[in-house]
Amino acid sequence: MNIAVTLTDSTTKFMINNLYPLYLHDLSEIWGNHPNQYGVFEDNETQTLNEQNKVFDIWWEKPGILYPYLIKEDGIPAGFALVATPPHTPPGCEFYLNEFFILRPFRGLGIAERAAKEVFSLHIGKWELQTNPTATNRRAQHFWRKTLKEYTGNNFQEECKKSFDDELKMIFNFCNG
Template sequence: MNITITLTDSASKFIINNLYPLYLHDLSEIWGTIPNLYGVFEEDETQTLQEQNKVFDIWWEKAGILYPYLIKENDIPVGFALVATPPYTPSACEFYLNEFFILRPFRGKGLAEYAAKEVFKLHLGNWELQTNPTDTNRRAQHFWRKTLKEYTGDSYLEECGKSYDDELKMIFTFNNQLELSNP
């Protein structure tokens, strides 16, 4: 496995933009969402993927605050991780895993776990990530429990509650500063 995690810039953002509709399609199974009248997974009247992509320009306009990482295996794009810092985080965390996605053909091989842990290592401090708490999302819940247990030595918190967007979420929090700064 030759996995790389690279911070994208405005010249390479199109790769994450290409992967994003596949991510939304996967999420539709979990959240029960459907595309709008134009075939785009958005609740508004967005007509094209190009229009949809404009929403994500902020990820490349806020360098040092928002971190759009591309995940590759053997130079093939296989997913992305979008990491936010304040003011784009829920309160009490320094780093928020806003989105994390791995293409289906690359799942179940340890790649996602490796990539998530490598992204965490890039930013030391208080972390939060959230996922859907329902039975339709058991695979992701299991993935995060297993990955965080291994990464933190079982030193993470998990709770089900309303998130910053007032939706019920499974919320995971941990601090990786002590674990990684002490060899």
């Protein structure tokens, strides 16, 4: 396996933009979301993926605060990781894994674990990540428990509670510093 995690910029952001609708489609299975009347996975009246991408551009407008990483396997885009720092984090953490996604053909091969650990190692400090706590999301829950156990030597906290966005989430915290 030849896994690369690279920070994207305005010239390479299109690759994450291409993957983002697939990520939202995958999440719809877990959260029960439906596309809007225009076929876009958004709650609002976004009509095109181009419009959706413009809202998403904040990730490339705040370098040093927001970190949009592309994950490639043998040179092919396999997923992405979006890391936020204050003021875009929940209280008490320095780094927040806002989004993490691996395309289906690359799952179950160890790519996600290696990429997640590499992303964590790029930022040293107090981390938080969240995921859906329901039975529809057992695969992701298992993935994060296993990955964090290996990465931290089982030195992480997990709790199910309302997050900063007032939704019930499974919240993982750890410090890698």
